[in-house]
Amino acid sequence: MSQDFIDPVFWQPLMYLKVGPILAAVAVSCTLTFMASVVQSADPLSSWNEGQTKQSILQFVAKVTTEGSPDFVPPAERLATFDNDGTLWCEQPVVQFVFVLDRLKHMIDQQPELRDKPAVAAALKGDMAYFEQEGEQAIAEVVYLTHAGMTVAEFDELAAEFFKTAKHPKYGVLLTETTYQPMRELLSYLRENGFKTYICSGGGIEFMRGVSQEIYGIPPEQVIGSAGVLEFREQNGKAVLVKTPKLLTFNDKQGKPAGIALHTGRVPIFAAGNVRTGGDIAMLTYCQSSPHPSLQLLVNHDDAEREFAYAESDNRSLNAAREHNWTVVSIKDDWTQIFAK
Amino acid sequence: MSQDFIDPVFWQPLMYLKVGPILAAVAVSCTLTFMASVVQSADPLSSWNEGQTKQSILQFVAKVTTEGSPDFVPPAERLATFDNDGTLWCEQPVVQFVFVLDRLKHMIDQQPELRDKPAVAAALKGDMAYFEQEGEQAIAEVVYLTHAGMTVAEFDELAAEFFKTAKHPKYGVLLTETTYQPMRELLSYLRENGFKTYICSGGGIEFMRGVSQEIYGIPPEQVIGSAGVLEFREQNGKAVLVKTPKLLTFNDKQGKPAGIALHTGRVPIFAAGNVRTGGDIAMLTYCQSSPHPSLQLLVNHDDAEREFAYAESDNRSLNAAREHNWTVVSIKDDWTQIFAK
Secondary structure (H helix, E strand, C coil), X not given: CCCCCCCHHHCHHHHHHHCHXXXXXXXXXXXXXXXXXXXXXXXXXXXXXXXXXXXXXXXXXXXXXXXXXXXXXXXXXXXXXXXXXXXXECXXXXXXXXXXXXXXXXXXXXXXXXXXXXXXXXXXHCCHHHHHHHCHHHHHHHHHHHHCCEEHHHHHHHHHHHHHHCECCCCCCEHHHCEEHHHHHHHHHHHHCCCEEEEEEEEEHHHHXXXXXXXXXXXXXXXEEEEEEEEEEEECCEEEEEEEEEEEECCCCCHHHHHHHHHHCCCCCEEEEECCCCCCHHHHHHHHCCCXXXXXXXXXCECCCCCCECCCCCCHHHHHHHHHCCEXXXXXXXXXXXXXX | CCCCCCCHHXXXXXXXXXXXXXXXXXXXXXXXXXXXXXXXXXXXXXXXXXXXXXXXXXXXXXXHHCCCCCCCCCHHHCEEEECCECCCECCCCCHHHHHHHHHHHHHHHHCHHHHHCHHHHHHHHCCHHHHHHHCHHHHHHHHHHHHCXXXXXXXXXXXXXXXXXXXXXXCCCEHHHCXXXXXXXXXXXXXXXXXXXXXEEEEEHHHHHCCHHHHHCCCHHHEEEEEEEEEEEEECCEEEEEEEEEEEECCCCCHHHHHHHHHHCCCCCEEEEECCCCCCHHHHHHHHCCCCCCXXXXXXXXXXXXXXXXXXXXXXXXXXXXXXXXXXXXXXHHECCCECC
């Protein structure tokens, strides 16, 4: 497993919260695109601009679904894996981090002494310098505090409550409404063509499962994410699984191919990730190792006006895309609409 | 995770190999029942005798699939989990142990020095006393020697080769032919009624995935088993996953509910296990914690004439079945035919 089991970039997005004017522009843009989306179209990818990216997707799907073609892939082997943060929904801020903060605030009402923990105090203040200095242990402390020591069913309830009301700090819409419309169309399009669609994300597996069916049409058994060790217990004669503060799998970077193999026993023929931390390079590389024809998408956040523009300091993901001939999705050029509604 | 991560009972079945006359009787019985199976029937569970057990299954499935009934369960939540060894196929001897021995023999041809390892020498001699004395470490040594240090794809090829030719030491048929006909009918019947069928076994996840589709109609992504840590590497510019000698999950006893939760995020409404080690008690208890109506089956190996008769020294599984009102399947009384052909 990777050493950096909870990545500091989990936290960096908070800094974007300061970028007020850009976000106001996005909110206006959202309203306009929502109105446009009322117009129905027979195009399965109607929120994608015509161009090379859209053509790559359409041609790939046509190729692997044409019976008798040498490129035909049997439906059972048409696996598609999607990163979540920054690929399927907005990662500014990272949704699961908003949940951590929300939980901490609730917990402090009951246990005010938690404020005495430096990591908790730093999180509540948004003091990123503290976490950069203290590293993984400090991050793990607030994550486990809010995610462990309860049963899976109890956690599911907390997450469900959160998703019912939690809003994007700047857009003002529910966090579940900050999914990308073009990617939702892509998920549906692939499923209509016999693909089995999976999430494969560094996010917590139970956290994502709480909303994956509702917002992406992906059932819980097709969600792969970071997972803690679950402990089986009998409480009052009833079986429960307790979430422990012990990491089982960190499903990011090299952990993604391992997670896909563990959960599916297959190599996907389609995979989509995004630029930010290099977290999807291994998954896209793994996808490309399929003996079948395969397609890799890398979403580039290059639209400061309608969404966000962010890059990697070392440009690793885009360099890998060039080297391996992956299809780069430019949000600015390829998407007519950003958010689903 | 459980302390006894490779159970000594993995090995005990070898002792059954001495029981020649019983096995000869089974072989004759197999032939006769094969002839009987040619007669087609509209009964979806035609290899099950009429009686309480069969009725429990039929009534349960009718109940949860009747729309409008208070017991109706939506198809998405109709999850059924089956243990493998002793529940879906014969565990005398444990098939994966036959594979270990087969691999050791092949490996010794290339690396005769392996004979100098006491654990290898003991395994080849069938010296169970050695493993009882040396414990888990010795067992782990031969398991890892034969299962790790290669890519997943390489292992899959070895397992596929093994299954093509490996025969049951006494029946003389392929090991893949020692699956239970009544359980295969049950798997099909559940799937026809909208259930998603899973294997949930202590066996190695990749090992079972090699044959699960062919012999049970269960695709690899619906196989849950014990898993080692996989290491992502790039070899000659191609992504591979290497099987390391490090245990990630031991999917037996309390590990089974945790494995089901990890892989599916759901609680099954149907689960089937068997008597031998108490390995399925936690899974059946977990199944019964479902808020929906649920059914638990426990296969009792009580047919010394047609298969094997074995019990637990402490009778734990049967006691649990009585306490929790699980349905006990008597091979002797409930099955008209044992093996599929």
